[in-house]
Amino acid sequence: MNGDIIKKIIYPTVGFIITIFLWDRYVVIFDLSEVVLPRPGIIFESILSEYPALLSEGFETLLACVYGFILSIVIGIPMAVLMTDSKPLNLMFYPLLIATQSVPKVAIAPILLVWFGTGIESKLAIAFFISFFPMIVDTATGLRSTPKELLELARSLKCSYFQIFVKIRFPSALPHIFSGAKVAITLAVIGVVIGEFVGGSDGLGSLLMVANSQINAPLAWAALVFLSFLGIFLYVLVVLAENLLIPWNNTYSK
Amino acid sequence: MSAASSHTGPEDPGLGSGTLQNVKKVFGMEGASDLVAVKDISFSFSSGEVISLLGPSGCGKTTVLKMIGGLIEATSGEITVSNSLVRGPYENVGMVFQTPTLMPWRSVISNIKFPLEVLGKQLTDIDDKAISLLKLTNLTEFKNAWPHELSGGMQQRAALCRALIHSPEILLMDEPFGALDELTRMEMNDLLLKVNYQEKNTVIFVTHSISEAIYLSDKVHVFSKRPAEIRKTININLPHPRNPTDRYTDYFKQLELDAGEALGVIR
Numbered sequence: 001m002n003g004d005i006i007k008k009i010i011y012p013t014v015g016f017i018i019t020i021f022l023w024d025r026y027v028v029i030f031d032l033s034e035v036v037l038p039r040p041g042i043i044f045e046s047i048l049s050e051y052p053a054l055l056s057e058g059f060e061t062l063l064a065c066v067y068g069f070i071l072s073i074v075i076g077i078p079m080a081v082l083m084t085d086s087k088p089l090n091l092m093f094y095p096l097l098i099a100t101q102s103v104p105k106v107a108i109a110p111i112l113l114v115w116f117g118t119g120i121e122s123k124l125a126i127a128f129f130i131s132f133f134p135m136i137v138d139t140a141t142g143l144r145s146t147p148k149e150l151l152e153l154a155r156s157l158k159c160s161y162f163q164i165f166v167k168i169r170f171p172s173a174l175p176h177i178f179s180g181a182k183v184a185i186t187l188a189v190i191g192v193v194i195g196e197f198v199g200g201s202d203g204l205g206s207l208l209m210v211a212n213s214q215i216n217a218p219l220a221w222a223a224l225v226f227l228s229f230l231g232i233f234l235y236v237l238v239v240l241a242e243n244l245l246i247p248w249n250n251t252y253s254k
Numbered sequence: 255m256s257a258a259s260s261h262t263g264p265e266d267p268g269l270g271s272g273t274l275q276n277v278k279k280v281f282g283m284e285g286a287s288d289l290v291a292v293k294d295i296s297f298s299f300s301s302g303e304v305i306s307l308l309g310p311s312g313c314g315k316t317t318v319l320k321m322i323g324g325l326i327e328a329t330s331g332e333i334t335v336s337n338s339l340v341r342g343p344y345e346n347v348g349m350v351f352q353t354p355t356l357m358p359w360r361s362v363i364s365n366i367k368f369p370l371e372v373l374g375k376q377l378t379d380i381d382d383k384a385i386s387l388l389k390l391t392n393l394t395e396f397k398n399a400w401p402h403e404l405s406g407g408m409q410q411r412a413a414l415c416r417a418l419i420h421s422p423e424i425l426l427m428d429e430p431f432g433a434l435d436e437l438t439r440m441e442m443n444d445l446l447l448k449v450n451y452q453e454k455n456t457v458i459f460v461t462h463s464i465s466e467a468i469y470l471s472d473k474v475h476v477f478s479k480r481p482a483e484i485r486k487t488i489n490i491n492l493p494h495p496r497n498p499t500d501r502y503t504d505y506f507k508q509l510e511l512d513a514g515e516a517l518g519v520i521r
């Protein structure tokens with residue numbers, strides 16, 4: 001237990017402090033201008049003075065990420081079910097699905113902007129477009145990997161399609177669904193930030209762009225710090241949900 | 255039959271009995287010639303008997319077992335269980351597979367009750383039944399554990415409880431102890447006999463192990479290589495209840511020799 005704390009908390013903290021210290025020394029020794037690389041302390045000051053804006057813009061970004069993520073779940077999972085359970089649908093649309101993934105995501109952002117305007121809709125569309133793919137693929141993999149003995153057991157007990165789905169296939173797909181969700185939430189954040197870069201008027205992404213154009217490097221870096229925390233926060237939420245909903249799964253993860 | 259007659263089956267002597275009449279199974283293969291898995295199998299079993307199907311790998315034992323359970327349709331021939339023709343799955347079957355295949359998201363007790371849940375049986379004595387099965391299989395203190403917290407042998411015992419919870423007349427077991435170590439396997443053999451004695455159901459047991467087949471069964475059907483035919487039927491006249499020392503008697507060794515010869519492993 002003690003060794004665990006040292007490994008998981010002390011070591012990373014020390015590593016972090018060393019990195020910050022070296023960063024600071026580097027800027028001072030090579031006399032870099034603030035625009036190129038601000039000192040960590042200055043970024044911290046910027047966070048302290050600008051935190052109301054950072055928080056409110058951060059909240060906009062957070063909302064968009066969550067909505068985009070939810071969108072990819074509520075659309076991705078049923079699509080995965082249709083694709084795994086209907087051979088014709090699979091044959092018709094799976095190639096198309098793969099093709100959508102070869103489109104460079106950033107390149108589609110301006111088009112989505114034209115369709116959905118500069119509000120939250122276009123951010124959601126980009127977040128969804130980027131994050132639904134792992135959701136579909138992992139859910140489909142999960143639904144296809146039900147142990148065949150369990151399906152046989154169900155058949156011998158004359159379970160209906162619905163019973164088999166709800167009581168066997170879906171729960172046994174949950175670990176896969178969650179591994180898809182962990183990728184999806186990360187991608188949703190990326191998607192939202194792309195949306196905010198390209199056309200957004202709010203959110204941390206656009207704050208970062210504005211700060212950049214005003215050559216306010218400390219604020220840009222402060223936005224970056226907030227974005228990283230936001231990403232970690234959302235990821236941890238998904239992991240917590242996973243531990244809460246599928247506690248039986250710790251055989252696989254540990 | 256003297257050994258089998260020491261069993262007392264359920265009230266109706268027809269329940270749990272069955273016959274296979276010239277059963278054949280051909281699998282249609284895409285883009286290849288058809289595969290004859292089972293050529294011509296006929297045998298019958300009566301209520302409460304333990305019957306083993308012994309044969310080389312890939313000879314069609316699982317296929318025969320699934321046909322008895324109504325999970326695979328026979329290409330020709332007739333299968334009757336409990337006086338009615340098998341035309342698909344029927345609920346009076348319990349199944350145990352080589353791997354326990356418990357649902358990892360359900361506790362042990364909830365896994366065991368699964369068949370009742372989907373069969374919609376509103377038995378008032380569900381809990382009594384579950385508790386007596388847990389006791390029989392020494393799992394009482396693990397009833398609320400997750401499956402992954404159990405050893406392989408314990409998981410297989412839970413799977414056995416699940417197969418028995420709805421009091422099926424016939425228990426189909428496909429190499430259920432094949433993945434266990436020798437010691438656990440012998441324990442499970444005795445447990446199965448105890449269960450069979452208490453529950454009085456018919457057991458059809460698929461195995462690769464000659465000694466396991468002889469120790470458990472009233473009758474052993476030795477299958478040929480694919481396509482399966484019955485090479486030899488060996489009646490086992492060991493007294494019930496079995497005693498582990500039975501394995502070391504001359505009679506037992508003679509039966510092993512007979513089975514080995516029928517399998518072609520001893521020439």
Ligand SMILES: Nc1ncnc2c1ncn2[C@@H]1O[C@H](COP(=O)(O)OP(=O)(O)OP(=O)(O)O)[C@@H](O)[C@H]1O
Nearest residue numbers: 281289291309310311312313314315316317318480
């Ligand atoms: N659904 C299927 N479609 C096509 N061929 C099948 C199917 N199921 C089984 N077979 C074939 O039928 C033959 C017998 O298979 P089966 O599983 O019954 O053998 P087995 O005796 O149980 O073997 P093992 O001891 O290895 O479990 C094999 O050649 C197998 O490839």
Ligand SMILES: [Mg+2]
Nearest residue numbers: 315316317428
């Ligand atoms: Mg088999």
